[in-house]
Amino acid sequence: MKITLAGAGLYGRLLAWRLAGQGHRLTLLDPDPPEHGHAASHTAAGMLTPWAEADGAEAQLVAAGIDSLQRWPALAADLGSEIDFRPGGSLLLAHGSDVPELHRYQQALSAAGHGGKSQWLDTSAIQDLEPALEKRFQEGLFLPDEASVNSTRVMRTLHQHLSAQGVSWLRYRSADFPASLPQAARDADLFIDCRGLGARRALPGLRGVRGEVLHLHAPDLQLKHMIRLMHPRYKLYLVPRRDDIYVLGATQIESEDRGPVSVRSALELLSAAYTVHPAFGEARVLKTDTNLRPALFDNHPLVTLDDNLLTVNGLFRHGYLLAPLVTELALGLINGRALPPHYHWMGARSSTAATQQVTA
Ligand SMILES: Cc1cc2nc3c(=O)[nH]c(=O)nc-3n(C[C@H](O)[C@H](O)[C@H](O)COP(=O)(O)OP(=O)(O)OC[C@H]3O[C@@H](n4cnc5c(N)ncnc54)[C@H](O)[C@@H]3O)c2cc1C
Structure with missing residues (x-):
């Protein structure tokens, strides 16, 4: 597929890397340079700590965090030792x-x-x-069992992998994704929105x-x-x-x-x-x-596929922790697999509808 992805934070980079690895042709749009910018992913402490979250977060988020943490060693091995994955507790x-x-x-x-x-x-x-x-x-x-990664190194490593894969990176702010796009990015089979706070117009209540x-x-x-x-x-x-x-x-x-x-x-x-x-x-x-x-209003992640638009957003304070899980769920949607029943709460309808209600 030809894929245009807006937003090169952690999620944009992870999805682009995985999809390019599967042989798809990616164009990545982000107004910021790869090394620094507005992405929350540059600032995160990189803690992978689902049990420490149990105090404030809901049970289903803690369970998702535990599931995701178990997937981190495999992701860390694929990314390479540069990311400084530390499983020491x-x-x-x-x-x-x-x-x-x-x-x-x-x-x-x-x-x-x-x-x-x-x-x-x-x-x-x-x-x-x-x-x-x-x-x-x-x-x-x-x-x-808790762990951490160095977020700066994760972002840098992903950028290096994307460059090696030949993914095109355009410095471009897509205000109304995917309606207004540069010529090189317009013609795609799939659009992916990972713009974080840049997606406000598309996600009321963000x-x-x-x-x-x-x-x-x-x-x-x-x-x-x-x-x-x-x-x-x-x-x-x-x-x-x-x-x-x-x-x-x-x-x-x-x-x-x-x-x-x-x-x-x-x-x-x-x-x-x-x-x-x-x-x-x-x-x-x-x-x-x-x-x-x-x-989002409920502090839940949102992973949805509507026609040919995949949206991943609302990662709040758990973006690194949930990265392997949410990336797998998003790739599953692209490959025709619905969200598993125990992760329906990350799906579009309830979250978006409720967001709109709250905003109204
Ligand atoms: C202080 C702090 C500490 C944190 N600590 C942790 C932690 O220890 N563990 C943890 O799991 N999580 C932590 N987080 C949360 C984590 O950083 C986020 O959940 C995660 O980075 C969100 O990733 P993202 O890719 O969805 O969004 P972002 O990283 O915000 O990326 C969005 C990207 O979209 C781009 N963009 C915006 N608008 C447009 C547009 N119009 N067109 C094109 N591109 C656009 C931006 O430039 C940016 O690159 C922390 C966050 C903060 C702020």
Whole structure:
């Protein structure tokens, strides 16, 4: 098939790569350069943490996340080691007065049937797992199956694969996809819309949810696992990357302001990191980043095929986690396979109809 795809974030790149690999001819449209731009996919911390989401997300999203996480090793192997896939698990911690938060979270996990996936740790078990933390925490919860990837490297690797496959990349903003297109992209058998927030006109109710992250260089610290700090007001995470870099995040604010990280957010995130380990006091802030998570009214992903238009959107805060699953579902639709019954909730009708109702 000849395929025109708009939006070269994570989903546009993944689908283009898979489809080009199947022998289809792809044209990719995006106004931004491949290395940086508006895509939320450039900013994501890359956590693949379905159980840590169990606190706020619905059961069906957590189950989809677990399904997707199981598919990540195969995807990571196909993409190559450059993406820094780290399957080492994550550690949830709380300071003295916040320890009840940890217990409450563990109860929520057990009530959802996932209690067996977590391990309670005492001070010495925490120290065995993360020697750098010494005896700073009395209790912790370890989620051994959780993982992470380096989102910057995933985006770069996908771009390299697409270039090697000869996929044409046009710097073009398609405001009304697929109605208005450049000549080279007009004549296609299939159109794919992965424009994230750029698809507002097509998806009423689509909104951006602001998230802020900081990249820290902390060579005096050797943390091996993702760390989440339980706190009633904000849920801090620290995601280790290569070369002593940690991604510290993230705020979640119902705002479409793309402006720089606020003083308040920086203060809260940095002071929380400092309470995890004082060595963060000497860390250097390499970069701050703000972006908008593309979300529908129900915060569910949307995967639909209407005639010859495939739409993938609404990945909210789970785009990386759900990537292998949602990509497979989308490819299945293209190849004539309907969404499996347990994933009907990602399908068009209910979400779009409800979105329109809410907007009306
Ligand atoms: C701070 C933050 C932290 C996050 N952390 C995580 C995490 O740890 N784990 C996780 O699973 N998820 C995380 N996410 C969520 C994840 O980043 C998103 O769910 C995912 O990146 C969405 O991918 P996408 O390809 O659908 O959209 P995007 O990445 O937003 O890509 C959309 C693309 O469409 C292009 N575009 C827009 N308009 C047009 C147009 N008119 N024509 C052509 N192209 C257009 C844009 O330039 C962009 O390249 C995080 C997000 C943020 C903001």
